Structure formats: C-alpha cells, structure tokens
Amino acid sequence: AQRVTQPEKLLSVFKGAPVELKCNYSYSGSPELFWYVQYSRQRLQLLLRHISRESIKGFTADLNKGETSFHLKKPFAQEEDSAMYYCALSGRSGGGADGLTFGKGTHLIIQP
Amino acid sequence: DAGVTQSPTHLIKTRGQQVTLRCSPISGHKSVSWYQQVLGQGPQFIFQYYEKEERGRGNFPDRFSARQFPNYSSELNVNALLLGDSALYLCASSRGGATGELFFGEGSRLTVL
Numbered sequence: 001a002q003r004v005t006q007p008e009k010l011l012s013v014f015k016g017a018p019v020e021l022k023c024n025y026s027y028s029g030s031p032e033l034f035w036y037v038q039y040s041r042q043r044l045q046l047l048l049r050h051i052s053r054e055s056i057k058g059f060t061a062d063l064n065k066g067e068t069s070f071h072l073k074k075p076f077a078q079e080e081d082s083a084m085y086y087c088a089l090s091g092r093s094g095g096g097a098d099g100l101t102f103g104k105g106t107h108l109i110i111q112p
Numbered sequence: 113d114a115g116v117t118q119s120p121t122h123l124i125k126t127r128g129q130q131v132t133l134r135c136s137p138i139s140g141h142k143s144v145s146w147y148q149q150v151l152g153q154g155p156q157f158i159f160q161y162y163e164k165e166e167r168g169r170g171n172f173p174d175r176f177s178a179r180q181f182p183n184y185s186s187e188l189n190v191n192a193l194l195l196g197d198s199a200l201y202l203c204a205s206s207r208g209g210a211t212g213e214l215f216f217g218e219g220s221r222l223t224v225l
Contacts (some may be wrong), residue, residue: 043216103154
C-alpha cells in the first residue's frame with residue numbers, strides 16, 4: 001500500500017528564516033511526487049512536481065529514493081508563504097488509476 | 113475560465129438519505145476525479161473518470177458511485193448516508209487520464225446529521 005507521511009501538523013518560522021516541510025513516502029515502485037498548497041480562502045493547487053525539477057515561488061523539492069523523502073525547502077520564508085501544504089504521491093506514473101495519495105498536511109505559519 | 117465548479121457548496125442531510133454532488137471541469141479537460149477530505153486529513157481518492165469511463169476507484173464502499181457525462185461534467189452519488197460521510201468533497205479536473213496536475217474545485221461541504 002502506498003502512504004505519505006507529513007510528520008509536522010504545524011510549522012511556525014520567522015520571516016527570512018529557512019523553511020523545510022518534511023514528507024516521507026512508502027511505495028514499492030517508482031512514484032511521482034507532488035506538493036500541493038492551499039492558501040487562505042483559495043483552492044488547493046499544485047505547487048511543484050518532482051519530474052519538472054523546477055523552483056516555484058522559491059520552493060524546491062528533491063526526491064530522495066534512498067530515504068524515500070520529498071522534503072519541500074525554501075531558503076528565506078516570506079509572509080505570503082503561510083498556507084497549508086500537502087505532499088502527494090501518484091503510484092503509477094502516467095497511469096492515474098489510483099489517484100493521488102495525500103499526506104495529512106502541514107500548516108505553515110510565517111511570523112513577521 | 114471560472115475553473116472547476118462544484119455544486120452545491122454546502123448541504124445538510126440526515127442519516128440514510130442520498131446525496132448527489134455535481135462538478136464541471138475546466139473547458140478542455142477530459143478527466144474528473146473525486147476526493148473526500150475529512151477535517152484534519154488530506155484529501156482521499158474516491159474515483160477518477162476519463163472520457164466517460166471509470167479509470168480508478170479508491171477504497172470506498174459501494175454506496176459511493178459516480179459518472180461522467182458527454183460534456184465531461186460529473187456527478188458523485190452517495191447512498192444511505194452515515195455520520196462518517198460528513199466531509200468536504202473535492203472535484204478535480206485534468207487534461208488527460210494520467211494523474212498529473214490536478215485543478216481542484218472549492219468543494220461541496222456535506223454535513224450528515
């Protein structure tokens with residue numbers, strides 16, 4: 001069974017400090033990993049996916065297959081980064097038949 | 113484009129009743145997925161439809177059913193409602209059948225009393 005674990009329910013950091021949101025996954029094959037974000041009063045939306053290997057809004061995430069992790073990082077937090085962040089896994093790359101498996105989410109609060 | 117639209121936004125039902133939730137995908141998107149989000153949890157996959165055919169189903173009882181229409185809109189039906197069905201039901205659309213990037217609606221909040 002595939003599983004996504006986000007160990008921190010809440011993470012509070014000061015503006016300008018580095019941010020790391022942890023995500024670990026369990027899957028026997030080659031997963032596709034995503035980070036979704038939900039800002040206050042907005043819809044859930046894709047932040048980034050590991051296959052694109054790009055930085056979005058200053059965030060990056062590297063898939064570490066050895067540690068089965070996909071941590072989200074940003075070197076300098078901004079107040080507008082405050083949001084709910086969900087790590088998600090697709091078990092069959094390109095297949096879609098199992099949908100996305102989401103973690104429980106981490107509420108990131110950036111303090112001024 | 114208004115994005116993915118869902119209706120109704122809120123509804124209250126009693127145990128044993130049936131509910132139908134509706135979703136219109138983004139224009140040009142042929143796949144619709146349904147997710148259930150219970151308070152404090154991440155979304156949980158219920159169904160995916162692509163080109164009007166069921167492509168995937170999550171671990172939900174047969175009380176849950178869905179369909180996709182020729183215009184790619186979709187309905188989620190839940191029969192014999194239980195208190196535990198109270199949740200936010202999210203619809204998401206995507207261009208193709210692969211999971212890829214999902215575009216979510218604002219959800220339908222169902223309360224079962």
